[in-house]
Amino acid sequence: MHDLLSHISESLSSVFDSIAFFKPEVYLALLFIVVMITDLIFGKRSLKLCRIVACAGLLLVVYLDLKQFALILDGNHLIFSNMLLLSRSGIFFKLIIDLLSFILLLYFGWDNKLNGHQKGLSDLYSIAIASVFGLHLMVMAVNLLSIYLAIEMVSIASYLMVAYRTENAFSTEAGLKYVLFGAASSAIMLYGISLLYGFSGSLDIIFKYSIQHLSAVNPVSSSFAMILVLLGIGFKLSFVPVHFWVPDVYQGASTPVTAYLSTVPKIAAFALLINFISPFIFTTYWKGFDIGIAFALIGTVTMVAGNFAAVLQTNVKRMLAYSSIGHTGFALMAVVVLSLHSVSVLSYYLLVYALANIGALALATYFANEAGAEDVEEYRGLGLKYPIASVCFVIILISLTGLPVTAGFTGKLFVFSAVYGVYQQTHSIWLMLLMITGALTTVVSLFYYIKIPLNLFLKRKEMVEISNKKSVNLLILSIFISFILILLGIFPHWVLQLL
Known part of the structure; x- marks a missing residue:
C-alpha cells in the first residue's frame, strides 16, 4: 500500500512538472x-466576438x-510519462501551425457561401x-x-468542418465520404498499433528496447504492423495509395475548410511521421523493410499520380487538391533522407507550400465571390477586371510551381540539395x-498551373458579371501572402535560423 501511494505521488509530481512544458496546449484547451x-x-x-476571442x-x-x-x-524533453516529446523542430512545427491557423480563422468569415450559413x-x-x-x-x-488519440481528435474535428454546410448536398456527401475513409484508416492504424504493442510489449516507440523486442519477431509480421500504422498516418498526408478521398472532399468542402x-x-x-519512423531508421535493430x-517509392508514385491527375482538372479547387497530393510526394523526398538538416528543409518547404496554397484558395474564393468563377474556363478575361x-494569383502559382525568385523555388532547391x-x-x-521524378513533375505542374494565368490575361470574355460585394479582405490577404513568398524566397535564413 505504501509503495502504491509513493507511486501515485511520483506520477502526480511528474504530471505537474510536465505542465511547464505544456503551456500552449493548456491555453488552447482553455x-x-x-x-x-x-x-x-x-x-x-x-459571431464577431467568437472570432475576435479565437x-x-x-x-x-x-x-x-x-x-x-x-x-x-539543454536538450529535448519527454513529458507526461514519455507520451509527448518537446523538441526544437516540434516547437517550430507548432509555431507554423498556429500562425497559419490564425490566418485561416480570419479567412473563414470572408467566404460568402460559408458566411451565409444559417447557423453562423x-x-x-470552436471546432x-x-x-x-x-x-x-x-x-x-x-x-x-x-499518436492514435491525437490523430482521432484532429479527424473528428475535420469531419465536422467538411460537413459544416449542411444545407449543401455536395458538402454533406463530401463529409460522409471523409468519415467513411477516415473510419477505415483509423481501424487499420489501430490494428497495426495493437500488433506493434503485442510484438514489442511497449507503447513507447522512441526507446531502443522497443525496437529490440520487435527484432525478435518475424520480419514479415513486424513489417506488416508497421505498414498498417503508416497507412493511418498516410491518410492525413494523402500520399498514394490512401489519397482517394482528397479530390471529392476538397471540392465538396467550403473553400476556407479546404485551405x-x-x-x-x-x-x-x-x-x-518523423517522430514515428526516426527510431526505426536510426537503429540497427530494425529487421523489417x-x-x-x-518512402522513396511512395514519394515517386505520389508525385506522378498527383501532378498528372491535376492536368486533367477544370475545377480550380479540384486541381489544387491533386496539386496538394503532388506536393506531399515532393515533401517526402526530405523524409527519405531523414536528418536534422532535412527536417529543417522540410519545415521551410511546408511553410512556403502552406502559405502559397492558402493564398491560391483565398483567391479562388475571391473570384467566386466577385464573378462566380469556380472553373478555370470561367476565369476568362478577369485579369483585366481584377488586375x-x-x-x-500569378505570383502564388509561380511559387507553387517552384520558379525563381519565390519561396517555392528556394524550398524545392533546398529539398533537391x-x-x-x-x-x-x-x-x-x-x-x-526520386530526384528525376521531382524535376519532371515540376515541369508537368506548369501545364495545369499556367491554365489560370492563361485564362485571366490571354483569353477574352464578352461580358463579365460583377457582384456588388467587394472582397477587400481577401485581396489584402493575397497581397500579403504574395509579398511574403517573394521575401522568404530572397531571405530564407529568416526562417531557417529558428531551426
Whole structure:
C-alpha cells in the first residue's frame, strides 16, 4: 500500500512538472472552452466576438510557442510519462501551425457561401481551436497511444468542418465520404498499433528496447504492423495509395475548410511521421523493410499520380487538391533522407507550400465571390477586371510551381540539395529516381498551373458579371501572402535560423 501511494505521488509530481512544458496546449484547451461559452451566452450575436476571442487567443498561443524555445536549451524533453516529446523542430512545427491557423480563422468569415450559413460560424471557430489542440498533440506524440488519440481528435474535428454546410448536398456527401475513409484508416492504424504493442510489449516507440523486442519477431509480421500504422498516418498526408478521398472532399468542402485541411493537418502529420519512423531508421535493430526505399517509392508514385491527375482538372479547387497530393510526394523526398538538416528543409518547404496554397484558395474564393468563377474556363478575361488579384494569383502559382525568385523555388532547391547530398554518398538508384521524378513533375505542374494565368490575361470574355460585394479582405490577404513568398524566397535564413 505504501509503495502504491509513493507511486501515485511520483506520477502526480511528474504530471505537474510536465505542465511547464505544456503551456500552449493548456491555453488552447482553455481557449476552446472560452469560445464555446461565448457562443452559448451570446447566441447569434456571438459571431464577431467568437472570432475576435479565437484569433486573439491564437496570438497568445504563438507567443507561448516562442517562449518554449528557451525551455529546450539543454536538450529535448519527454513529458507526461514519455507520451509527448518537446523538441526544437516540434516547437517550430507548432509555431507554423498556429500562425497559419490564425490566418485561416480570419479567412473563414470572408467566404460568402460559408458566411451565409444559417447557423453562423461560431461553432466552426470552436471546432477549429479543438483541431489545433489535436495538431499540437500530433506534433509532440511519441507513444502509440498518444499518436492514435491525437490523430482521432484532429479527424473528428475535420469531419465536422467538411460537413459544416449542411444545407449543401455536395458538402454533406463530401463529409460522409471523409468519415467513411477516415473510419477505415483509423481501424487499420489501430490494428497495426495493437500488433506493434503485442510484438514489442511497449507503447513507447522512441526507446531502443522497443525496437529490440520487435527484432525478435518475424520480419514479415513486424513489417506488416508497421505498414498498417503508416497507412493511418498516410491518410492525413494523402500520399498514394490512401489519397482517394482528397479530390471529392476538397471540392465538396467550403473553400476556407479546404485551405485548412490541405495545410495544417498535413504539417502536423509530417511532424508525426518523423517522430514515428526516426527510431526505426536510426537503429540497427530494425529487421523489417527498408523504410527509406519504401518512402522513396511512395514519394515517386505520389508525385506522378498527383501532378498528372491535376492536368486533367477544370475545377480550380479540384486541381489544387491533386496539386496538394503532388506536393506531399515532393515533401517526402526530405523524409527519405531523414536528418536534422532535412527536417529543417522540410519545415521551410511546408511553410512556403502552406502559405502559397492558402493564398491560391483565398483567391479562388475571391473570384467566386466577385464573378462566380469556380472553373478555370470561367476565369476568362478577369485579369483585366481584377488586375491586383490576378497578379497575386500569378505570383502564388509561380511559387507553387517552384520558379525563381519565390519561396517555392528556394524550398524545392533546398529539398533537391538535401537529397543530392545523400546521393553523392550512397549513389542509391532510388534517390536518383526520386530526384528525376521531382524535376519532371515540376515541369508537368506548369501545364495545369499556367491554365489560370492563361485564362485571366490571354483569353477574352464578352461580358463579365460583377457582384456588388467587394472582397477587400481577401485581396489584402493575397497581397500579403504574395509579398511574403517573394521575401522568404530572397531571405530564407529568416526562417531557417529558428531551426
